[in-house]
Amino acid sequence: MRFGLYVHFPFCIRKCSYCDFYTVPFDEESVSRYQTFLKTELDMWAKEVNGTVNTVYIGGGSPSIWPFRGFSDLIEHVSRSFDFLPVEFTLECNPQELVDERLESWRALGVNRLSVGVQNTSKSLLGRVGRSVPVDLYSRLRKASSLFDNLNLDFILGLPGENTETVEANLTLIEALLPEHLSYYVLDRYNESDLMRQYYNGRIGLPNTEQLYQMHDLILDRLGSMGYTRYEVSSWQMKGFECLHNLAYWRNKDYLGVGASAGGHFKNIRYVNISDIASFSEMLGRGVFPREYYSENSPIQELIEGLFMGLRMTAGIDLADLMPDDSDLVAQMASLLKSVFGDHVSLRGSKVSFTSEGLDLTNQLLQRLSEHKEEISGVFSSRDTGYSNKH
Numbered sequence: 001m002r003f004g005l006y007v008h009f010p011f012c013i014r015k016c017s018y019c020d021f022y023t024v025p026f027d028e029e030s031v032s033r034y035q036t037f038l039k040t041e042l043d044m045w046a047k048e049v050n051g052t053v054n055t056v057y058i059g060g061g062s063p064s065i066w067p068f069r070g071f072s073d074l075i076e077h078v079s080r081s082f083d084f085l086p087v088e089f090t091l092e093c094n095p096q097e098l099v100d101e102r103l104e105s106w107r108a109l110g111v112n113r114l115s116v117g118v119q120n121t122s123k124s125l126l127g128r129v130g131r132s133v134p135v136d137l138y139s140r141l142r143k144a145s146s147l148f149d150n151l152n153l154d155f156i157l158g159l160p161g162e163n164t165e166t167v168e169a170n171l172t173l174i175e176a177l178l179p180e181h182l183s184y185y186v187l188d189r190y191n192e193s194d195l196m197r198q199y200y201n202g203r204i205g206l207p208n209t210e211q212l213y214q215m216h217d218l219i220l221d222r223l224g225s226m227g228y229t230r231y232e233v234s235s236w237q238m239k240g241f242e243c244l245h246n247l248a249y250w251r252n253k254d255y256l257g258v259g260a261s262a263g264g265h266f267k268n269i270r271y272v273n274i275s276d277i278a279s280f281s282e283m284l285g286r287g288v289f290p291r292e293y294y295s296e297n298s299p300i301q302e303l304i305e306g307l308f309m310g311l312r313m314t315a316g317i318d319l320a321d322l323m324p325d326d327s328d329l330v331a332q333m334a335s336l337l338k339s340v341f342g343d344h345v346s347l348r349g350s351k352v353s354f355t356s357e358g359l360d361l362t363n364q365l366l367q368r369l370s371e372h373k374e375e376i377s378g379v380f381s382s383r384d385t386g387y388s389n390k391h
């Protein structure tokens with residue numbers, strides 16, 4: 001069995017106002033204590049699972065500030081705990097840490113994919129959200145690109161002050177570097193960040209919907225003409241460099257998540273760890289998995305999760321994979337999805353995907369689907385199949 005491993009490093013130098021991830025201020029002593037508990041959690045998992053780690057993703061937080069000795073110690077611990085043969089080993093980075101010494105060390109440790117949170121190239125725009133940008137951003141990224149065959153850049157669309165010129169500047173940077181992978185997210189206006197509180201209190205403005213659509217269309221056009229292929233709502237790849245680790249999420253495959261607030265899916269278990277580091281450490285100190293959410297999914301729940309994840313990809317899903325050997329059930333499901341999504345979905349035999357317009361409405365459409373969960377369960381549990389809710 002092969003599975004992905006996600007390690008969460010929640011420490012940051014400062015908090016960006018748009019961010020609602022669980023983060024805590026960085027200090028070396030706290031990192032060192034946290035690391036001890038990460039190893040405990042890994043040890044507990046190593047007793048439960050057999051198999052090969054084939055993708056690793058170190059995310060955060062800001063894992064690029066992880067002192068190298070500690071980071072390397074953790075990776076050695078992972079490689080002793082599991083059969084460790086990662087074909088893809090991603091480290092999330094901030095541009096500030098893209099310096100020669102760190103780049104060389106990460107590479108020596110086996111990192112083969114860098115995911116850099118650029119977010120925007122405008123200094124004044126990022127300044128408004130409490131984030132800095134190095135003056136030599138381009139040369140840092142160029143250096144990273146020369147050392148790593150697989151580079152991802154993350155951007156966010158729709159921060160305060162965003163306009164066509166700032167988007168053009170981002171696209172110019174992308175065109176000059178042509179990284180293998182891009183993630184271009186639209187700012188989530190429902191997150192619980194400081195920025196969104198300021199917005200809803202009327203203290204700041206954000207681009208309106210029409211401006212957002214225009215800028216998004218510009219991004220779609222330009223990335224397409226640069227040779228990028230969109231393969232997920234917010235993800236583009238060039239030359240086949242899809243993110244293997246994220247593909248496993250969207251295909252509802254197995255991955256372990258370790259660390260505060262990390263989530264995982266293993267066989268039919270779905271879990272999310274507690275966010276608070278103190279509680280995380282206390283539970284592991286008692287030898288208990290630090291879970292805030294835990295579900296032993298029934299086959300129906302697995303199927304619904306498979307739908308929710310899979311529809312984020314441009315390729316969509318093949319219902320026949322989710323419901324093998326039951327063409328009647330596949331047909332019923334396809335017709336139910338058609339009735340929920342209308343013209344936003346495309347059906348080709350058992351294959352279902354959102355149209356390009358539908359893809360841009362993914363969150364709303366999935367919200368609509370969640371209102372039909374009972375109906376979906378009903379379709380399956382009414383039949384004499386292995387999909388009974390009693391599993």
Ligand code: SF4
Binds near residue numbers: 011019023
């Ligand atoms: S956006 Fe990244 S660097 Fe900023 S607070 Fe969130 S996790 Fe930390």
